[in-house]
Amino acid sequence: xxxxxxxxxxxxxxxxxxxxxxxxxxxxxxxxxxxxxxxxxxxxxxxxxxxxxxxxxxxxxxxxxxxxxxxxxxxxxxxxxxxxxxxxxxxxxxxxxxxxxxxxxxxxxxxxxxxxxxxxxxxxxxxxxxxxxxxxxxxxxxxxxxxxxxxxxxxxxxxxxxxxxxxxxxxxxxxxxxxxxxxxxxxxxxxxxxxxxxxxxxxxxxxxxxxxxxxxxxxxxxxxxxxxxxxxxxxxxxxxxxxxxxxxxxxxxxxxxxxxxxxxxxxxxxxxxx
Numbered sequence: 001x002x003x004x005x006x007x008x009x010x011x012x013x014x015x016x017x018x019x020x021x022x023x024x025x026x027x028x029x030x031x032x033x034x035x036x037x038x039x040x041x042x043x044x045x046x047x048x049x050x051x052x053x054x055x056x057x058x059x060x061x062x063x064x065x066x067x068x069x070x071x072x073x074x075x076x077x078x079x080x081x082x083x084x085x086x087x088x089x090x091x092x093x094x095x096x097x098x099x100x101x102x103x104x105x106x107x108x109x110x111x112x113x114x115x116x117x118x119x120x121x122x123x124x125x126x127x128x129x130x131x132x133x134x135x136x137x138x139x140x141x142x143x144x145x146x147x148x149x150x151x152x153x154x155x156x157x158x159x160x161x162x163x164x165x166x167x168x169x170x171x172x173x174x175x176x177x178x179x180x181x182x183x184x185x186x187x188x189x190x191x192x193x194x195x196x197x198x199x200x201x202x203x204x205x206x207x208x209x210x211x212x213x214x215x216x217x218x219x220x221x222x223x224x225x226x227x228x229x230x231x232x233x234x235x236x237x238x239x240x241x242x243x244x245x246x247x248x249x250x251x252x253x254x255x256x257x258x259x260x261x262x263x264x265x266x267x268x269x270x271x272x273x274x
Contacts, residue, residue, distance in 0.1 A: 002134070002138065004134060005134040005138050005139060005142075008131065008132075008133065008134055009091075009108065009139070010092075010095070011131060012129060012131055013088045013091055013092050014092070015129050015130070015131065016084060016085060016088045016109070016111070016129065017085055017088050017089055017092065019085075019129075021081060022081045022084060022085040022088075023085070024081075024244075025078045025079075025081035025082045025085065026082060026085060028075065028078050028082065028240050029207060029211070029212060029215050029240070029243075030055065031055075031056070031075050031078075031079060031204055031205065031207070031240070032053045032054060032055065032204075032205045033054045033055070033056065033059055033068070033202040033203065033204060033205065034054075034202065034203050034204075034205050035201070035202065035203075036069065036201035036202065036203050054202070056068070056079040056080070056082060056083045056181075057083060057086065059181070059200075059202055060083055060087075060146060060179070060181065062200075063179075063181075063199075063200040064176075064179045064180075065179070065180055065181075065198075065199040065200065066180075066181045066182070066199055066200045066201070066202060067181075067182050067183075067184055067189070067192075067196045067199050067200070067201045067202070068080070068181055068182065068183045068184070068202055068203075068204070069183075069184050069185065069186050069189055069201060069202070069203045069204070070185070070186060070203055070204035071185065071186055071187075071239075072185060072239075072241070073239035073240065073241030073242050074204045074206070074239055074240070074241075075204055075239070075240040075241070076150070076151075076183035076184075076185075076204065077150050077151070077183065078240050078241075079183075079204070080111065080148040080150050080181065080183055081111070083109065083148065083181075084109040084111045084148055087106070087107065087108075087109040087146065088109055090106060091106055091108070094106060105144070106143070107143065107144040107145060107146035107179060108139060108143050108144075108145050108146065109146050109148060110125055110145055110146065110147050110148065111125070111128065111148045111150065112124045112125060112128075112147055112148060112149050112150060113127075113128050113150055113151065114149055114150060114151045114152060114154055114155050114163070115150075115151050115154040115155075116128070117155055117156075117159060117163050117167075118159070119162075119163075119166060120166060120170070121136070121147065121166075121167060121170050122135075122136065136170065136174060137173075137174070140174045140177035140178065141177075143177075144176075144177050144178070144179060145174065145177055145178050145179070146179045146180065146181070147171065147178065147179070147180040147181075148180070148181055148183075149167070149180060149181065149182040149183065150183050151183060151184075152182050152183065152184040152188065152192050153184050153185045153188035153191075153192075160191075164192075164195055168195065182196070182199075184196075186203070189201075206238050206239075207237075207238040207239075207240075208238075209234045209235075209237075209238060212234070212237055212238055212243075213227065213228065213234065216237075223247065227246065233246065
């Protein structure tokens, strides 16, 4: 790497590790992945032995190209952020270590928010982190690159064809130095099937209510007790986005327990968090 690209990498990794969204992702309850054709319902996913559970970190090592799918709020963005900050922290530790053996094999995690994609991967990364990139070819000359493409379904309709063509051309041009994981909602997957036809597809397993409540009980017994007031609350909390929203709502001292049984609260809550 040139001096300028090394400097950029150091600043980028520090910026990512300090970013509030990525820091917050570290505290989310572990989520497991299942094959698309073998996704298990919540009441059976606990039957899988721990050795067979695949994490996003394991998947990133196993597959060079992967689609990560799940319904709204299932944790797709959270998993990509967890992976990005974990790899960034490891790279920073390696840079500080006197023993640098094997460090060249560690990929650079490049988080790409496709909701703000406007023509190129480089521009999307620059906008997200406020850093102008060296050329991707320059970065890839020394290290593999892991592209974390968040929100295929959030590409603006006017950008979908041109955007996917630009992304494909960039990834293809980098050859074996480019690995990628693309996140997409379940219902939008057929739209992108032509591009994802030969890739590994993994879906996010739903959290088990008992595991969720057990973990929260250890961290925040008051919150666990509040969630158990209604089954609807527990059901919502099994999705990381809704859990974060419920935690924020519960922090309000004036918040009263919702009357889910009467059917008064849920529609308004869902409109708030869509």
